[in-house]
Amino acid sequence: MSRIRRLNEIPREELFTSGHSLCAGCGIPPMVKMALKAIDGDKVVVNATCCLEVATTLYPHTSWLVPWVHNAFENAAATASGIESAMKVLLRKRDGKKYKIIVFGGDGGTFDIGLQSLSGALERGHNFLYVCYDNEAYMNTGIQRSGGTPLGAATTTSPAGRVIPGKPENKKNLMDIVIAHRVPYAATINPAYPTDMWNKFAKASEFLDKNEGPIFFHYYSPCPVGWRMDTSLSIEAARLAVQTRLWPVYEVDHGKIVINIRVNKPKPIEEYLKIQGRFRHLLKPENKEVVERLKRYIESNWNRLLKLAELGSIY
Amino acid sequence: MNTIGKQVRLGLNGDEAVAYAAYHADVDVISAYPITPQTIIVERLSEFVYNGELDAEFIAVESEHSALSAAVGASLAGARTFTATASQGLALMYEILYIASSLRTSIVMALGNRAFSAPINIHCSHDDAYAARDAGWIQFFAENVQEAYDLTLIAFKVSEDKKVLFPSIVNLDGFILTHSVEPLTIFEDKKEIKEFLPDREAVNKIDPSNPITYGPLALPDYYMEIKKQQAEAFNSTPARIKEVFSEYEEFSGRSYSPLKKLYVDDADIVFVVLGSTAGTMRTMVKKWRKNGEKVGVLSLTLYRPFPSREVAEALKDVDTIVVMDRSYSFGSPGGQLYMDVAAALNKYGRYNRLINAIYGLGGRDFTPEMAEDMLHATKDPSIREIWVGVRG
Numbered sequence: 001m002s003r004i005r006r007l008n009e010i011p012r013e014e015l016f017t018s019g020h021s022l023c024a025g026c027g028i029p030p031m032v033k034m035a036l037k038a039i040d041g042d043k044v045v046v047n048a049t050c051c052l053e054v055a056t057t058l059y060p061h062t063s064w065l066v067p068w069v070h071n072a073f074e075n076a077a078a079t080a081s082g083i084e085s086a087m088k089v090l091l092r093k094r095d096g097k098k099y100k101i102i103v104f105g106g107d108g109g110t111f112d113i114g115l116q117s118l119s120g121a122l123e124r125g126h127n128f129l130y131v132c133y134d135n136e137a138y139m140n141t142g143i144q145r146s147g148g149t150p151l152g153a154a155t156t157t158s159p160a161g162r163v164i165p166g167k168p169e170n171k172k173n174l175m176d177i178v179i180a181h182r183v184p185y186a187a188t189i190n191p192a193y194p195t196d197m198w199n200k201f202a203k204a205s206e207f208l209d210k211n212e213g214p215i216f217f218h219y220y221s222p223c224p225v226g227w228r229m230d231t232s233l234s235i236e237a238a239r240l241a242v243q244t245r246l247w248p249v250y251e252v253d254h255g256k257i258v259i260n261i262r263v264n265k266p267k268p269i270e271e272y273l274k275i276q277g278r279f280r281h282l283l284k285p286e287n288k289e290v291v292e293r294l295k296r297y298i299e300s301n302w303n304r305l306l307k308l309a310e311l312g313s314i315y
Numbered sequence: 316m317n318t319i320g321k322q323v324r325l326g327l328n329g330d331e332a333v334a335y336a337a338y339h340a341d342v343d344v345i346s347a348y349p350i351t352p353q354t355i356i357v358e359r360l361s362e363f364v365y366n367g368e369l370d371a372e373f374i375a376v377e378s379e380h381s382a383l384s385a386a387v388g389a390s391l392a393g394a395r396t397f398t399a400t401a402s403q404g405l406a407l408m409y410e411i412l413y414i415a416s417s418l419r420t421s422i423v424m425a426l427g428n429r430a431f432s433a434p435i436n437i438h439c440s441h442d443d444a445y446a447a448r449d450a451g452w453i454q455f456f457a458e459n460v461q462e463a464y465d466l467t468l469i470a471f472k473v474s475e476d477k478k479v480l481f482p483s484i485v486n487l488d489g490f491i492l493t494h495s496v497e498p499l500t501i502f503e504d505k506k507e508i509k510e511f512l513p514d515r516e517a518v519n520k521i522d523p524s525n526p527i528t529y530g531p532l533a534l535p536d537y538y539m540e541i542k543k544q545q546a547e548a549f550n551s552t553p554a555r556i557k558e559v560f561s562e563y564e565e566f567s568g569r570s571y572s573p574l575k576k577l578y579v580d581d582a583d584i585v586f587v588v589l590g591s592t593a594g595t596m597r598t599m600v601k602k603w604r605k606n607g608e609k610v611g612v613l614s615l616t617l618y619r620p621f622p623s624r625e626v627a628e629a630l631k632d633v634d635t636i637v638v639m640d641r642s643y644s645f646g647s648p649g650g651q652l653y654m655d656v657a658a659a660l661n662k663y664g665r666y667n668r669l670i671n672a673i674y675g676l677g678g679r680d681f682t683p684e685m686a687e688d689m690l691h692a693t694k695d696p697s698i699r700e701i702w703v704g705v706r707g
Binding site: 042043044046053054057058059060062064065066067068069070071072074075078079080081082083084085086087088089090092093094096097099116117119120121123124 | 343344346370371372374375376377378380381382384385386387388389390391392393394396410411414418514521522523524525526527528529530531532533534537541
């Protein structure tokens with residue numbers, strides 16, 4: 001699929017239909033719709049157990065106009081490995097068809113319980129695209145903290161308590177783990193930057209055509225319910241995440257890091273924190289130290305990324 | 316007997332025999348993780364693939380959980396799919412066992428039966444086979460290396476059959492069969508078996524021109540009907556399994572049936588057993604018969620679906636039934652096979668005297684002396700459970 005410069009260039013035909021039960025303001029559907037359009041040709045979706053899975057396949061209904069496979073929570077990458085291997089051998093031996101494999105998993109299913117099967121599949125080099133949509137907690141089970149939950153965020157298992165003000169640990173750097181496997185192409189994507197997202201999917205599609213997988217995308221997926229913010233603020237939060245340098249939009253193309261959205265004058269992190277109920281307690285004076293920690297994390301992360309981007313290739 | 320496929324006689328251990336069967340089945344995808352005592356199976360299959368003798372994808376996964384997960388994907392995508400495991404590996408697969416059955420995959424798994432930890436032990440118990448008993452997998456038990464080979468080929472034909480579409484486990488006793496070299500007859504080459512086992516024709520496979528949603532969410536309004544349909548489908552598989560046994564006999568000259576009986580018809584005492592110990596018991600029963608003991612042996616080649624009617628029919632007039640379990644079901648009324656036999660008899664209105672013999676755990680040798688102990692126990696009406704060959 002070709003690159004775009006404007007959103008009105010996106011085809012209208014949907015392979016992910018309406019009628020699903022994902023929440024208003026959820027970040028997942030626009031990404032999934034875009035993925036299914038920008039990844040051209042025949043395709044198969046593998047879905048980990050997650051919000052996307054339960055909200056789109058309530059028997060006897062389905063939102064999917066492509067073959068869609070849900071096996072379990074922690075094994076989407078392994079399931080995709082099996083499908084890809086079968087596709088390859090059946091193309092050689094019998095009347096097999098070629099198709100592109102797209103995997104969707106949440107942060108719980110990717111950062112935590114599914115990390116081993118993801119690592120195994122990346123190491124073995126199967127030709128698929130894995131998209132982790134990261135809404136920064138186990139939203140499907142009711143907002144429990146995951147390895148993707150940011151520092152200080154209140155969840156139902158890391159509440160803003162009288163002694164411990166939200167999650168005490170920083171977010172796990174999933175992209176670093178993925179890049180350690182030296183995958184051909186990895187990128188972060190964000191719904192506030194849809195043309196960047198489209199063009200990355202289009203690029204992924206070309207890599208898949210050339211059997212240059214595995215490819216990994218880390219998607220910032222706003223969750224108004226879990227983040228306790230108005231449903232109209234999803235894209236605003238997504239944009240602020242980038243503009244505060246909390247969520248860098250970058251890609252690693254065969255080891256070459258490119259920061260796609262340059263943020264020269266970052267906005268104060270407080271602007272991002274104050275619109276979300278999960279962070280509101282951090283703005284109290286007694287939690288100033290947590291915000292300072294978060295600022296140090298953002299700064300070191302951003303500076304490190306700049307240095308890596310200066311290198312010709314990190315592989 | 317005139318058979319169809321050309322065969323050769325040679326010596327192999329059980330693992331190699333299973334590997335040859337998967338090779339002769341011209342399997343498409345192998346997804347496996349090494350674990351004793353099945354490791355030789357995946358080593359041999361790797362050699363077939365890496366030497367170009369078998370055109371298959373070997374997915375060397377990072378765990379048994381992923382082994383079965385990838386196998387589910389491969390089978391749904393239409394590939395003839397094989398995996399092998401044992402003990403802890405089966406336990407790690409447990410979650411996906413039910414999914415593999417409920418998604419109606421056609422995976423064939425060899426299970427080198429091994430005891431569960433702790434203490435860790437690599438030798439034979441039937442803990443793993445029993446752990447999988449409720450998951451909706453067809454289960455065969457091999458008594459010897461020949462059966463391990465034959466049942467693996469049979470399992471592919473059964474599991475891929477449009478009237479079946481359930482995954483199969485072929486059980487072979489760890490070390491006793493997996494690592495013991497025995498003479499057996501196998502097909503000369505994979506082309507010799509093609510007529511019995513042609514390329515898989517998968518129904519409802521992953522196909523972009525026919526998009527299917529596999530593994531949806533079903534809530535209380537549908538879940539129970541789906542399970543009832545699965546139960547009906549699973550319980551109807553023995554009819555087809557028996558037909559495949561006949562087709563295989565025509566092809567190979569070797570005959571199989573859900574259960575094997577020796578002297579059961581007029582016996583006062585019958586020993587019910589799974590796996591390699593059936594051979595030991597047959598030898599013992601022949602010896603005891605010469606001493607005038609009216610004893611018999613019933614062994615099961617098909618363990619799931621449990622052939623309840625045939626078992627009850629065979630045992631209905633037997634005074635004392637000794638059910639041998641190579642495992643222990645903590646806190647249950649008896650061992651797993653004991654409970655199956657008791658329930659099968661009860662279902663057909665029979666309440667025979669049952670003794671549960673626990674034997675051979677963790678590879679403890681089952682000797683003729685232990686068999687004598689079991690026979691001796693049948694003479695004492697107060698005995699209902701014995702642990703044979705155990706100290707203290």
